[in-house]
Structures are given as C-alpha cells and as structure tokens.
Amino acid sequence: MSATLSVHFEKRYPDTTIRAQFEQETTGYRATALFGPSGCGKTTILRAVAGLVRPETARIDWQDECWTDTQRGLHIPPQRRRVGFLFQDYALFPHMTVEQNIGYGLPHNADRRRAVGAIMERFQLSGMNRRRTHQLSGGQQQRVALARAVVRRPRLLLLDEPLSALDMNTRQQVRRELRALLIAANMPALIVTHDPLEAMALADRVVVMKDGAIRQQGRVEDVFSRPVDLAVANIVGVETVQRGEVLDITNGIAQIRVGTAVLRAVTREPVGRIVDICIRAEDVMLFRGDPGRTSAQNVLKGNVASVYPEGPLFRVLLDCGFPLTALISKQAKLDLDIAEGESITALIKAPAIHVIAGK
Amino acid sequence: MIWEAAWLTLRLAFWTTVWLTVLGIPLAYWIATRRYRWTFLLEAFLSLPIVLPPTVVGFYVLMALGPRGPLGGAWFQATGTPIPFTFTGILVGSILFNLPFAVRPFISGFASVDRRLVEASWSLGVSAPRTFLHVVVPLAWPGILTGMALAFAHTIGEFGVVLMVGGNIPGVTQTLSILIYDEVQALNYAAAHRTALGLLTFSFAVLCAIFSSQRRMMPI
Numbered sequence: 001m002s003a004t005l006s007v008h009f010e011k012r013y014p015d016t017t018i019r020a021q022f023e024q025e026t027t028g029y030r031a032t033a034l035f036g037p038s039g040c041g042k043t044t045i046l047r048a049v050a051g052l053v054r055p056e057t058a059r060i061d062w063q064d065e066c067w068t069d070t071q072r073g074l075h076i077p078p079q080r081r082r083v084g085f086l087f088q089d090y091a092l093f094p095h096m097t098v099e100q101n102i103g104y105g106l107p108h109n110a111d112r113r114r115a116v117g118a119i120m121e122r123f124q125l126s127g128m129n130r131r132r133t134h135q136l137s138g139g140q141q142q143r144v145a146l147a148r149a150v151v152r153r154p155r156l157l158l159l160d161e162p163l164s165a166l167d168m169n170t171r172q173q174v175r176r177e178l179r180a181l182l183i184a185a186n187m188p189a190l191i192v193t194h195d196p197l198e199a200m201a202l203a204d205r206v207v208v209m210k211d212g213a214i215r216q217q218g219r220v221e222d223v224f225s226r227p228v229d230l231a232v233a234n235i236v237g238v239e240t241v242q243r244g245e246v247l248d249i250t251n252g253i254a255q256i257r258v259g260t261a262v263l264r265a266v267t268r269e270p271v272g273r274i275v276d277i278c279i280r281a282e283d284v285m286l287f288r289g290d291p292g293r294t295s296a297q298n299v300l301k302g303n304v305a306s307v308y309p310e311g312p313l314f315r316v317l318l319d320c321g322f323p324l325t326a327l328i329s330k331q332a333k334l335d336l337d338i339a340e341g342e343s344i345t346a347l348i349k350a351p352a353i354h355v356i357a358g359k
Numbered sequence: 360m361i362w363e364a365a366w367l368t369l370r371l372a373f374w375t376t377v378w379l380t381v382l383g384i385p386l387a388y389w390i391a392t393r394r395y396r397w398t399f400l401l402e403a404f405l406s407l408p409i410v411l412p413p414t415v416v417g418f419y420v421l422m423a424l425g426p427r428g429p430l431g432g433a434w435f436q437a438t439g440t441p442i443p444f445t446f447t448g449i450l451v452g453s454i455l456f457n458l459p460f461a462v463r464p465f466i467s468g469f470a471s472v473d474r475r476l477v478e479a480s481w482s483l484g485v486s487a488p489r490t491f492l493h494v495v496v497p498l499a500w501p502g503i504l505t506g507m508a509l510a511f512a513h514t515i516g517e518f519g520v521v522l523m524v525g526g527n528i529p530g531v532t533q534t535l536s537i538l539i540y541d542e543v544q545a546l547n548y549a550a551a552h553r554t555a556l557g558l559l560t561f562s563f564a565v566l567c568a569i570f571s572s573q574r575r576m577m578p579i
Contacts, residue, residue: 052478078481091479095497104493105483152484 002063003027005156005188009045010057018212020045024190024205026063026156029182031189033203033220035196036235040209042192043088046158049190050085051078062155084149084187086159090141092133092148099129102148115151123147123181138166139174146178150185157182157189163198172311175201196237200224208232226354230276233356239281239325243358246273253297253350259322264297265353274358283352284326286316287345288336297350300324304342307333314338320346361554363530364538371446371521371534372514375453379461379510382454384503387465388495392474402466406459413456413519420452421524449525449532456520461510468502469495501573512565516558 005024010017018041024032034042047053049060051067054075060068067076078085092101102125103116120126123143133141142162149157162178163171179202182189193199199206200220207217208227215235216228227233233241244258246269254267258277269275291299302320309315314333318324324346328338338344386405390398408416424431424442431442442448472495480490496503518536525532527541535554542551 050478050482052482078478079484079486081482082484083482085479085482087475087479089475091473091475093476093479093494104480105485148483 002061004061004063005049005190006059006061007045007049008059009048009055011041011044011048011055016212018044020207020209020214022207022214022217024188026188029186029188030205031182031191031203032205032207033191033193033199034209035193035199035206036209036215037194041212042209043160046160046190046192049156050083050158051076051081052085082152082155084152084154084157086142086145086149086157086162088161089165090145092141092145094133096133097129098125098131098133098136098144101133101144102151104148105152119147119151122184137170139170139177142166142174142178143181146181150181150187154187157185157187159189159191159202161193161195162191162202163193163195168311178202196224208235210235225280225352227278227356229356233276233278238278238354239327240277240279240284240323242277242322244275244277246271246275254355256353256355259320261300261321263300263348263353264350265355266351267355269355269357276356276358278354278356279324279348279352281315281325281327283348284324285347286326286328286332286336286338287347289345291345291347294347295349296347298346298348298353300346300348302344302346304338304340304344306340307338316344318344318346361535361538361550364533364535364554365557367446367530367532368515368534368536371449371453371517372511374450375457375514376461376507376511378450378454379457380503380507383458383462383465383506387462387506388469388491390462391466391469405462408456409459413517414523416456417452417520417523420455420520424448424451424524443524444526444528444532446525446531449521449534452520452524453514453517456517457510457513460513461506464502464506464509465499466502468499468506471502472498504572505569508565508569512562515565516562 003026005026007020007022009020022032024030034045036042044053048055048058048068055068055070058068058070066074067081068074093104096104099116102119103112106112106115120129123146125140125143125147128136133144136144163175166174175198182202191202203220205218206220206223208215208223210231216223216232224236227236227238230241242258244256244263246254246267247257247262248255249271252266253264254269256263256265256275256277263277265277267275285296300320302318302324305317305319307314307316313327313329316326316328316338318326326346390402421443422428426432426435426441434442442451476494476498477490480494481487516536517534521532521534522537527533527537535558539551539554542554
C-alpha cells in the first residue's frame with residue numbers, strides 16, 4: 001500500500017493556469033506547507049484535495065484510494081474523504097454553542113459527549129461548552145475549529161492560512177500551541193500559508209508556488225536557506241539578496257564582489273560568472289570592535305542605517321558596501337548599544353551565503 | 360357575512376403561505392446558490408407581480424385556468440370541474456401573484472448564509488440535505504420567516520387577482536377586501552369602515568411582528 005497523498009492538479013483561468021504536482025507522506029504528523037504569495041492558487045489546490053471544488057484536470061490519490069480523476073469523471077464527495085478542513089476564518093457555526101460546533105460531525109450516540117468532552121479538555125476549552133462562538137477570542141476560536149476538525153479522527157488535516165485571522169501578538173503564541181496540538185493529533189497535514197514563519201514552525205516540507213506553478217519543493221530548511229532562484233528567494237523572504245561577480249575560487253571557496261565588498265562563499269559557479277547571493281538575517285552576527293580570531297570567513301565593517309523592532313527581535317539594516325540585514329535580540333541591541341549611524345562589524349560564515357547563478 | 364369572508368380570507372392566506380413555502384424554498388435556494396448566466400431572466404419573471412397591476416396578472420391567470428386555457432382545460436377534463444370562480448382558482452392566482460413577496464426574502468436569507476459554513480459542514484462528513492436543515496435553514500431563518508409573513512399578510516389584503524379569477528361569490532371567493540368593495544358599492548360605509556379598519560390593524564400588527572422578530576433574530 002502506498003502511504004502517500006499524491007496530487008496532480010491543473011486549472012485554467014482566462015488569464016492564467018494553475019499547475020501543481022506533489023506528494024506527501026501520510027504516516028503520523030507529516031506536514032507539507034503550500035507556500036507562496038496570495039493568488040498563486042494554493043488555496044484552490046487545498047479545496048480540490050478536500051473535494052470542495054471540481055478541477056478541470058486533476059488526479060488526487062490518497063494511498064490506494066482515488067479521490068479525484070477527471071479523466072474517468074471520478075469525484076469522491078467531501079463527506080466521504082474523511083479530511084479535516086480548518087478554514088481561514090474558522091467557519092464556526094454562529095448559531096451553535098462551542099460544544100455543538102465540536103460535536104457537529106459526530107454520530108448521535110453515547111460516545112459523542114465523551115469524545116467532545118475529552119477533546120475540549122485537550123484543547124484547553126473546558127468550561128466553554130455553552131458559549132457562543134462570538135464570545136471567544138481569536139485563539140479560542142481557532143482551537144474550537146481545530147477540535148471540531150480533529151475530533152472525527154480525519155485521515156488528513158487541511159489548514160488554510162491557520163494563523164492569518166489573528167493579530168500579531170496572539171499569532172506568536174498560537175503558532176507554538178498549534179504545532180503542539182498538531183503533533184499531539186498525529187495526523188498528516190497540508191497547510192496553505194504565505195507566512196515564512198508559519199511554514200517553518202508548522203511544516204517539515206514546503207512546496208513554493210508562484211504564478212500558478214511550483215518553483216521549488218523540499219525540506220523546509222533546505223528551501224528556505226537554499227532557494228533555487230531569485231523569485232523563490234524573494235517569496236521565502238530571504239532578507240539580503242544582492243547581485244555579485246565571482247572573482248576567484250581557491251580551495252572551493254569563491255571570492256565574490258558584491259557592491260564595494262568582497263564576500264567568501266561556497267559555490268561551483270566559475271570565475272567571471274554573475275551571481276545572486278542570499279543571506280538570511282538570522283545568519284548575520286554583529287560585533288563591536290575587533291572580533292579577533294574567528295571561524296567566520298566574512299568580517300565586514302559597516303554602519304547602521306536603521307534599526308526597528310520586529311516582535312521580540314530587532315531588525316538592523318547595515319551598509320557594508322552593500323545593504324545587509326541582521327536580526328538580533330533586544331538584549332543584544334542593548335549590549336552592543338546599536339543605534340543609527342554607529343559603526344559595527346558583521347560576521348557571516350561562508351556556508352551561510354547561498355549563491356544562485358545569475359540570469 | 361363578515362365572519363364568513365374573514366374565515367375564507369384566513370384559509371386563503373394560510374394555504375397560499377404553505378404552498379409558497381413548499382415551492383418557494385427550493386426555488387429560492389436554487390437561485391441564491393447557482394450563478395447561471397440566465398438566472399436573471401427567471402428572477403425578472405418571478406418579480407413581475409411586483410410591478411404589474413393585479414388585474415393584468417389576474418387576467419392571464421384567468422385565461423390560463425379557464426376551461427379553454429392550457430391548464431384549466433386539462434384540469435376540467437381530469438376532474439369535470441372548472442377552476443375559475445372556485446377556492447382552488449383564487450388559491451392558484453394568489454400563489455402566483457404572491458410568489459415574489461415570499462421568494463425574494465427567501466433568496467436574501469439564503470444568500471446571507473456564508474458559503475464556507477456549508478463547505479465546513481460537508482467536510483465534517485454531513486450530507487447536503489442535513490447541512491441544509493442544520494446550517495442553512497437556521498441561518499436563513501429571518502429571511503424565510505419574513506417571506507412567509509409577507510406572503511400571508513399580502514394575501515389577506517389581496518384584491519385584484521382574486522376578483523379577476525374568483526369573482527365575488529359569498530362563502531366561495533368573497534374575501535375581506537372584496538367584501539369592502541361590495542359594501543362601498545352598496546353605500547354601506549359603516550360596515551366597509553369596520554372591515555377596512557380590521558384589515559389595517561391586522562396588517563400593521565403583522566409588519567410589527569416581522570420587524571421586531573428580525574431585530575431579535577439578527578445574526579450575532
């Protein structure tokens with residue numbers, strides 16, 4: 001028996017076509033993020049997997065079961081796919097209480113009350129049985145929606161932008177909770193998101209989509225640190241992407257001119273090749289004064305162009321002969337006394353610089 | 360005579376409301392959820408009684424239901440009785456004339472139900488008919504109730520269509536509004552005034568009930 005969800009999907013619109021093909025393992029908690037900007041077609045694919053839309057050309061197989069095969073005119077209705085769908089704004093039934101919402105999809109028998117009670121306790125919803133959904137906070141609404149989807153023990157969870165309806169502060173807290181709940185539920189999940197943090201926190205594989213096509217797929221850490229091209233680098237939110245030229249290669253380490261600086265990086269691109277270099281902000285270390293002897297191959301002197309808070313962290317924009325972004329903690333900002341106009345040293349290890357062949 | 364007319368009027372309004380609910384709900388749900396290119400033609404046709412004089416609607420209903428009309432002829436052959444100038448006749452005319460007053464609020468009610476709630480129900484394994492009963496109807500209820508109340512109240516005051524199709528036969532087709540007309544024709548203004556005031560009070564009470572219940576049932 002194949003333990004995969006396999007999706008081949010194509011939908012034509014007057015001005016664009018959405019195409020996607022990917023597979024996902026279906027044992028335990030395996031999460032794939034369909035990741036990309038709004039309007040790239042990822043939600044349509046999720047809805048097709050749930051059976052809520054009938055694509056023009058598609059084949060969707062769950063293990064040895066065919067859910068959709070447009071060639072044979074086969075379309076298993078959503079009721080018979082046994083999937084749990086978490087809608088972007090949760091789609092809780094406003095005329096029902098929390099308890100009625102969660103138990104809605106369960107058969108009317110003696111086990112129903114027990115199953116609802118157990119899941120409410122696990123999702124920290126005890127005591128809210130008779131509340132209406134509009135009386136709940138955003139985070140509580142999300143837990144009710146997830147409990148409602150999970151209580152039926154679906155074979156696959158589908159999550160459409162699960163955190164987008166929450167404000168920034170709640171989002172950080174709920175992101176941690178959601179991951180713990182998904183792992184505890186131990187079900188495979190397909191998650192649609194345009195937020196890199198959400199993809200990194202919840203998924204172990206990522207499928208990057210843009211303009212209706214898959215641009216890259218693989219393990220989250222690989223895709224986010226080693227995007228295949230500039231478009232993917234921009235979509236996954238690599239903070240520093242700059243054009244450069246390979247000047248020299250010695251012992252596998254290339255010297256690349258970027259702006260007025262020269263960086264050392266690992267690449268197979270030949271001398272003279274125009275390349276794009278990608279540096280994630282969390283891979284940049286900042287230093288006051290002389291760092292002394294260090295394993296980092298790139299020690300760049302520069303000035304702080306601007307500093308602004310981003311949640312619990314600070315984003316520091318530097319001018320090191322090219323614009324470079326670093327992400328540091330509040331404590332580091334205080335310790336280093338970082339302010340606009342101050343001179344600072346940035347350290348980057350050669351393997352942290354990802355090199356893409358320029359076009 | 361007034362109680363006979365009142366009872367007939369209530370019976371007519373009740374059965375008109377029942378038939379419009381049974382026929383109008385599937386029709387309205389179909390219109391509200393399907394976006395076919397030509398749906399507007401059906402909507403325009405259904406709304407004709409709002410703009411047409413009741414006598415025009417009554418005239419065509421009479422033509423269709425008469426013994427020489429397409430429907431009336433078939434009915435006459437099957438049952439041996441004509442439809443015009445009977446309770447069945449005014450009921451059919453009343454149903455057709457009140458169609459938009461019931462169906463338009465039904466459509467608004469169904470259109471106000473978030474499509475994602477229906478999809479959420481389906482993906483929770485609940486069949487389409489059960490989803491309709493447990494999700495769509497409770498959420499569209501203010502619109503459904505408004506349509507039923509409007510159809511009932513509007514039938515109580517119905518005049519033109521009933522007169523055209525049913526004539527003025529006491530105990531058979533003479534409703535309250537026709538009785539008023541009859542009394543005015545006979546210069547019996549006091550009796551006409553009593554009946555008219557009763558109708559006015561009833562209509563106002565029904566509208567008050569609709570609007571106050573709509574406020575209470577407003578979605579959260």
